[in-house]
Amino acid sequence: MQSRSEKKQASYPFLEITGELASGKSTLIQFLCKLSGRLHNHEGINPETSSDPAVSRSLEQVSNLPVIYLEGDTGTPYSYQTQKWLEESKVLYNGHAHRHRGIKNNNVDTLELPFRGALMFSQNASINASKEVLSRIIYIHFDLSHHTEAGRIAAKKIERYQTSDISNFTHHAITHENEILSLFEDRYEAHYTALSKVKGIQLSRIIHNHAQLLSLLDALSKLLHLPIDIKNQTAKYIVDIAIEREKSLQGENHMIDEFWHTYEFLASQSNVINHFPANKNCIAINLNQFYEVARAKRQSLPRINIIRRLLTLSKHYKFIENKSIKSIHSPVGSSKRIRCYIFQRPKDENDKENDNEMEVHS
Numbered sequence: 511m512q513s514r515s516e517k518k519q520a521s522y523p524f525l526e527i528t529g530e531l532a533s534g535k536s537t538l539i540q541f542l543c544k545l546s547g548r549l550h551n552h553e554g555i556n557p558e559t560s561s562d563p564a565v566s567r568s569l570e571q572v573s574n575l576p577v578i579y580l581e582g583d584t585g586t587p588y589s590y591q592t593q594k595w596l597e598e599s600k601v602l603y604n605g606h607a608h609r610h611r612g613i614k615n616n617n618v619d620t621l622e623l624p625f626r627g628a629l630m631f632s633q634n635a636s637i638n639a640s641k642e643v644l645s646r647i648i649y650i651h652f653d654l655s656h657h658t659e660a661g662r663i664a665a666k667k668i669e670r671y672q673t674s675d676i677s678n679f680t681h682h683a684i685t686h687e688n689e690i691l692s693l694f695e696d697r698y699e700a701h702y703t704a705l706s707k708v709k710g711i712q713l714s715r716i717i718h719n720h721a722q723l724l725s726l727l728d729a730l731s732k733l734l735h736l737p738i739d740i741k742n743q744t745a746k747y748i749v750d751i752a753i754e755r756e757k758s759l760q761g762e763n764h765m766i767d768e769f770w771h772t773y774e775f776l777a778s779q780s781n782v783i784n785h786f787p788a789n790k791n792c793i794a795i796n797l798n799q800f801y802e803v804a805r806a807k808r809q810s811l812p813r814i815n816i817i818r819r820l821l822t823l824s825k826h827y828k829f830i831e832n833k834s835i836k837s838i839h840s841p842v843g844s845s846k847r848i849r850c851y852i853f854q855r856p857k858d859e860n861d862k863e864n865d866n867e868m869e870v871h872s
Contacts, residue, residue, distance in 0.1 A: 519722065520605075521603050521605070521646075521718070522603070522628060523603070523646060523647065523648045523719035523722065524599070524602075524628075524630065524631065524647045524648070525576075525628070525630045525631070525647070525648050526630070526631040526632075526633075526636070526637055526647045526650070527539065527630065527631070527632050527650050527652065528632075528633055528634060528635060528636050528649075528650075528652070529634065529651060529653065530634075530652065530653050532654070533652035533653055533654055533657075534652055534657075534665060535632060535652045537665050537668060537669055538652075539554075539578065539630070539632055540669075541668050541669075541671065541676075542576070543578075543673075544671060544672070544673045544675075544676050544677060545677065545679040545680070546575050546576060546679075546680055547673060547677040547680050548575065548576075548673070554577070554630070554632060555568050555577075555578070555580060556579070556580050556581055557579050557595040558581075558595065562609065565595070565608070566608050569625055569627065569629075570608070570623045570625075572626075572627045573626035573627060574626065574628075575627050575628070576627060576629070576630050577627050577628070577630070578630045578631075578632055579595070579599075579629070579630070579631045580632050580633070581633045581634070596637065596639045596640075596643050597639075597640070597643065599643065599646075600642060600646065601625075602625045602629050603646045605625050605626065606624060606625065607623055607625065608625060610622050631647070636649065636651070638765075639764075640763070641759050641763065644755070644758070644759060645716060645755075645759055646715070646719070647755075648720065648723060648751065648755070649751060650751065682733070683733065686733060689732075690732075690733060691729075693725075693728055693729045693732060694722075694725045694726060694728070694729050695725075697725040697729075698721055698722065701721040701724040701725055702717055702718065702721040705720055705721055705724075705749070705752060708752070710753040711752055711756050712756065713756055713759065716752055716755055716756050716759070719752075720748055720749070720751070720752040723748050724745060724748055724749075727741065727744055727745060727748065761825075762824070762825050762826055763820055763823060765812045765816060765817065766817075766824050766825075767826075768811065768812065769811065769812070769817055769820075769821070770824075770826060770827060772809045772811055773795070773800070775809065776800075776803055776807060776809070782799075782803065782839055783795060783800050785835060785837035785838060785839060785848060785850050786835075786838065786852075787838055791854065791855050792830065792852055792853060793852070793855060794835055794837070794850035794853075795850055796849065796850050797814060797817065797818065798814075821851055824853060826856055827853040827854065827855070827856060828853060829851065829852075829853055830852040830853060830854055832849065832850070832851050832852070833849065833852065834847040834848065834849045834850075835848065835849075835850055835852075836848075837850075
């Protein structure tokens with residue numbers, strides 16, 4: 511059976527919390543778990559090192575409670591395992607089943623348990639994922655800039671709370687369910703309309719996610735009688751992180767960006783990776799040779815099959831076509847051709863190249 515909010519909203523965003531060492535994110539997450547009635551010191555599971563059945567069962571164990579992926583990104587953002595759990599998380603955004611299982615009987619029955627919780631990522635570094643994944647995430651970063659002695663004392667007080675001391679928050683919220691959901695639904699459209707008019711926010715999913723968050727802030731303010739100044743500061747922060755998320759998604763895909771950073775480094779070391787003359791406005795790259803040179807220089811790159819799909823979306827170096835050309839590095843008189851991805855040089859690079867030529871001629 512679908513819940514009242516699920517019928518109207520159809521999705522719920524993920525929360526990603528990152529932060530510097532000792533910035534306080536673990537203290538906050540454990541406190542939130544205690545509020546929700548989770549076990550003392552519960553902080554989450556690591557999808558990178560857990561088996562698929564273990565991850566699925568963790569997702570299916572709870573309803574209306576958070577499931578935390580802890581330190582999922584272990585510093586190898588292009589590994590198969592990391593990309594696997596990130597991409598598999600997309601279906602949870604809409605409450606779909608994480609895995610479909612066959613039931614052991616003589617029929618063709620399957621078991622598809624829908625996801626009824628909330629998903630949180632907690633790690634030191636921000637997640638590297640596709641734009642489809644990142645657009646589902648509300649991102650918050652913790653640093654040490656606002657740490658004070660008063661804050662340290664407050665954090666120690668929070669750490670001393672036991673689950674039994676504060677888990678009545680869940681009961682308090684549930685007993686006010688109708689009031690909370692009515693306010694949430696009433697405020698959602700107003701927040702959606704307001705966010706859609708904010709300069710720098712265009713993607714409907716970004717607007718939807720952060721309108722939900724603003725609506726929940728209204729409900730939480732009424733539930734806990736938050737001071738108006740704290741509510742206003744929080745609302746402004748939500749708008750700011752919506753703009754930041756939109757900006758990050760409008761930029762280059764992180765894997766393409768990594769590819770071009772590597773290209774610029776290799777090009778500064780050798781001219782063999784560009785198969786067009788240096789004074790042309792285009793760049794020609796043979797991927798197999800490029801990866802061979804990158805490995806020799808100990809450069810880390812995404813898997814080549816992933817890059818093949820993504821390079822056509824390149825923005826800074828605009829993709830033109832993929833075709834066979836005669837390389838400038840081929841021996842004189844050779845008719846051998848090589849298949850390359852062709853890109854337009856950025857204007858600033860063209861200008862720089864022209865300046866260099868003028869200096870040579872002068």
